[in-house]
């Protein structure tokens with residue numbers, strides 16, 4: 291059980307200051323965890339047959355001669371083609387990280403910048419991913435554009451972007467997202483949705499009509515590629531895979547991999 295602050299509607303209204311309303315909160319006990327006992331495994335008996343789901347990829351091929359010498363230019367080309375094809379969430383990428391002792395974790399984040407330096411995304415530095423990246427500043431990002439039958443996989447070192455870059459991006463976000471960044475202690479356990487909404491009310495009252503600054507624990511990371519692998523689906527699982535590997539400042543080798 292945890293103590294969750296709740297507003298007492300009889301003891302203040304919207305005109306009451308944020309700090310006063312904060313002081314007037316009372317708390318209720320709310321269970322944090324729910325233990326669910328599953329009577330017996332049911333999935334086995336009713337399990338759908340997934341083995342017959344298969345797609346033969348035949349849209350295009352990927353040839354060494356078509357690659358741009360720069361992996362970031364090539365990746366941008368694929369991204370622009372996904373955007374032009376009106377692919378849903380063309381910038382969504384699965385980001386894999388690992389803790390110091392090798393425990394893996396992966397989740398989707400949105401790519402917000404792509405240039406010669408690498409791939410930029412924004413998150414909370416105090417999230418699980420932030421903690422893992424502090425311990426082990428390397429990551430792998432995968433973009434999958436199913437409509438184009440393409441996957442791009444980027445592996446490399448991670449560093450934080452400059453504070454100016456973070457703040458410029460934060461200013462461009464919708465106000466509700468800015469408030470959400472303050473309200474959500476990403477990756478922490480909360481008692482229920484009410485707690486999140488109560489925090490949102492608090493930050494809304496706190497910032498009033500003024501600008502919402504960027505939380506100090508929120509910001510961008512840049513994934514600086516050592517490798518970029520491009521995957522193009524081909525018939526009968528004989529896919530094309532071409533991989534750039536960094537060999538110095540502006541030098542890369544390209545290899546073809548078995549599918």
Ligand SMILES: Cc1cc2nc3c(=O)[nH]c(=O)nc-3n(C[C@H](O)[C@H](O)[C@H](O)COP(=O)(O)O)c2cc1C
Pocket residue numbers: 379382395396397398399400401411412413414417418419420476477
């Ligand atoms: C389409 C999509 C886009 C997302 N974009 C972001 C993002 O840009 N930044 C972010 O922190 N979380 C994003 N999330 C939420 C993350 O997947 C994840 O739940 C969150 O970052 C917490 O991850 P962690 O506990 O491993 O740190 C997105 C989720 C989805 C499905």
